[in-house]
Amino acid sequence: MVAGSGRAVEYVAGRRWEVSATGFWQAHRGAAQCYSDLVAEWSGLRPGGLAWDLYSGVGVFGSRLAEQVGPTGAVLAVESARSAVADGTAALRDLPWLDLHAQRVERWVAGQVGGAAPDTIVLDPPRAGAGKDVITALTATGPLRIIHIGCDPASFARDLALYRAAGYHLTDLRAFDAFPATHHVECLALLERPNP
Numbered sequence: 001m002v003a004g005s006g007r008a009v010e011y012v013a014g015r016r017w018e019v020s021a022t023g024f025w026q027a028h029r030g031a032a033q034c035y036s037d038l039v040a041e042w043s044g045l046r047p048g049g050l051a052w053d054l055y056s057g058v059g060v061f062g063s064r065l066a067e068q069v070g071p072t073g074a075v076l077a078v079e080s081a082r083s084a085v086a087d088g089t090a091a092l093r094d095l096p097w098l099d100l101h102a103q104r105v106e107r108w109v110a111g112q113v114g115g116a117a118p119d120t121i122v123l124d125p126p127r128a129g130a131g132k133d134v135i136t137a138l139t140a141t142g143p144l145r146i147i148h149i150g151c152d153p154a155s156f157a158r159d160l161a162l163y164r165a166a167g168y169h170l171t172d173l174r175a176f177d178a179f180p181a182t183h184h185v186e187c188l189a190l191l192e193r194p195n196p
């Protein structure tokens, strides 16, 4: 950043976020709206449901999930950047059943063993993907649906194989050319547990 307040204002699905200009925001201007619409379409959530939004940033996906589960439900969002958690918490005050938590996902999921099983997990890790330890911990909680998002096709494919090994089926897949002239492609996968 060369000059300015250091803050940026973004809108998605009728909601307004004021975020740090150096924090994470999707690179393509239409991406946050497009991906969050797909997350809302795939989530399968109903009022009273429980969802996790991991690597949540400022809670763009978590806000859509929270609107779906309503005040009788809960959304637990986990993000390591404290500034993103602070910005998300400020923007989403009207959704008190959405809890944005500042912690590393690998540490947080390890503490969920034996807790309530989420209906749906959304995760949008950085380029390296989620990896074996996180995916093993997530699938062990037995969610009905997992929505996995990744921008590096190689780590995304590796992560999908881990879900498959854990018994989850790939039931939908979308790819977006959101990073033209690079090898990155934004991929969104819907994984479901058979015979829930």
Ligand SMILES: C[S@@+](CC[C@H](N)C(=O)[O-])C[C@H]1O[C@@H](n2cnc3c(N)ncnc32)[C@H](O)[C@@H]1O
Pocket: 024, 025, 026, 055, 056, 057, 058, 059, 060, 061, 078, 079, 080, 081, 084, 103, 104, 105, 106, 124, 125, 126
């Ligand atoms: C691809 S971004 C997704 C952000 C959000 N889903 C969105 O669409 O705005 C990945 C996010 O994961 C966070 N992150 C990276 N490593 C993490 C970790 N080990 N645990 C928790 N969050 C992490 C980054 O700070 C970043 O906000």
